[in-house]
Amino acid sequence: MDIQIKDLIDRLADGHSLSIDEWIRLIEEKYDTTYLYEKAVAVREKYYGKEVFIRGLIEISNYCKNNCTYCGIRRDNNAVDRYRLTDDLILECVDNGYDLGFRTFVLQGGEDLSFDTNRVEALVKTIKSKYSDCAVTLSLGEKDYDDYLRWFEAGADRYLLRHETADCDHYAKLHPKEMDFYNRMRCLQDLMKIGYQVGCGFMVGSPYQTTECLAKDMQFIQNFNPHMIGIGPFISHKDTPFSEFENGTLEMTLKMIALLRLTCRKALIPATTALGTVAPDGRERGLMVGANVVMPNLSPTNVRDKYSLYDNKICTGEEAAECVNCLKRRVESVGYKIVVSRGDSKVNG
Ligand code: SAM
Ligand code: FES
Numbered sequence: 001m002d003i004q005i006k007d008l009i010d011r012l013a014d015g016h017s018l019s020i021d022e023w024i025r026l027i028e029e030k031y032d033t034t035y036l037y038e039k040a041v042a043v044r045e046k047y048y049g050k051e052v053f054i055r056g057l058i059e060i061s062n063y064c065k066n067n068c069t070y071c072g073i074r075r076d077n078n079a080v081d082r083y084r085l086t087d088d089l090i091l092e093c094v095d096n097g098y099d100l101g102f103r104t105f106v107l108q109g110g111e112d113l114s115f116d117t118n119r120v121e122a123l124v125k126t127i128k129s130k131y132s133d134c135a136v137t138l139s140l141g142e143k144d145y146d147d148y149l150r151w152f153e154a155g156a157d158r159y160l161l162r163h164e165t166a167d168c169d170h171y172a173k174l175h176p177k178e179m180d181f182y183n184r185m186r187c188l189q190d191l192m193k194i195g196y197q198v199g200c201g202f203m204v205g206s207p208y209q210t211t212e213c214l215a216k217d218m219q220f221i222q223n224f225n226p227h228m229i230g231i232g233p234f235i236s237h238k239d240t241p242f243s244e245f246e247n248g249t250l251e252m253t254l255k256m257i258a259l260l261r262l263t264c265r266k267a268l269i270p271a272t273t274a275l276g277t278v279a280p281d282g283r284e285r286g287l288m289v290g291a292n293v294v295m296p297n298l299s300p301t302n303v304r305d306k307y308s309l310y311d312n313k314i315c316t317g318e319e320a321a322e323c324v325n326c327l328k329r330r331v332e333s334v335g336y337k338i339v340v341s342r343g344d345s346k347v348n349g
Pocket of ligand 2: 064065068071072074110111
């Protein structure tokens with residue numbers, strides 16, 4: 001292996017910042033990734049051992065007021081069969097998940113105005129009063145400081161809001177004019193200030209992404225020091241303006257997961273459904289290079305295929321229990337073990 005590449009990996013693992021040009025080299029250059037992956041796994045196992053945390057994902061609505069160009073449930077996609085879960089159905093998913101061993105529930109959805117501040121606040125309070133040993137994660141998009149604060153005070157523990165790209169011009173190529181890069185960044189800062197465990201992240205191989213964009217993502221993440229980082233390959237959706245673009249690759253996503261593990265040593269990094277969609281063993285491979293979280297789907301089976309962010313999404317047919325058992329087997333097949341735990345981040349811990 002090139003001695004300079006090895007030196008960059010070592011410096012990263014020792015906590016140093018890299019310049020944009022150094023990042024570009026590490027990301028772009030073709031080299032044997034064995035050393036990088038070994039280092040990433042060693043860091044992962046130092047902080048989290050062989051444990052893998054599970055999060056029960058509940059996709060509460062596929063209505064969205066936004067029109068993100070890459071996203072299958074964007075406002076202008078008239079082919080989507082829209083649904084929103086009732087509060088009772090959401091609570092049923094939580095009950096079912098608790099019995100299956102979940103201690104974190106992620107309520108995710110499009111930006112659906114029917115899930116307003118009061119409704120989400122009440123939902124969070126109900127879940128937390130029934131299951132005080134569980135964490136609630138919200139992933140409901142861009143809101144005002146006061147909304148985030150109310151949900152936090154109601155008991156929400158974590159918030160996932162991928163920044164999507166840390167390059168302002170690239171952001172403008174992925175989103176319509178009314179969506180503002182600086183507002184998304186403001187949201188992330190607000191969430192951190194309020195005290196949430198915060199997750200950011202991006203798609204690997206999104207349209208118009210350059211290596212410099214990825215380098216900026218890495219610099220942003222190193223400075224922001226999030227508790228969680230969600231990344232997965234971009235996968236095209238047939239009914240979006242990006243339908244003709246190539247998907248992101250397994251190889252590049254794995255490399256970015258390993259680099260993220262060295263950059264944010266204690267972060268929670270999921271092996272995402274998108275990774276499992278581009279390769280049958282994608283999630284296992286993600287775990288083998290530094291990821292430590294999996295997010296099985298707890299949404300009712302009859303809405304699963306309607307939350308279609310990209311084509312060929314996996315796990316749309318299975319019951320929650322089947323999904324959990326399948327993932328348990330997959331996790332064990334690569335030497336790790338799913339644990340019953342809230343699985344809090346050790347960042348700042
Ligand atoms: N509305 C919330 C938000 O904006 O954060 C949460 C839902 S949004 C659909 C969740 C994530 O899905 C996005 O942050 C994006 O990175 C990812 N996503 C959307 N379309 C995708 C695609 N075509 N391929 C891969 N990931 C995609
Ligand atoms: Fe809103 Fe995708 S455009 S969730």
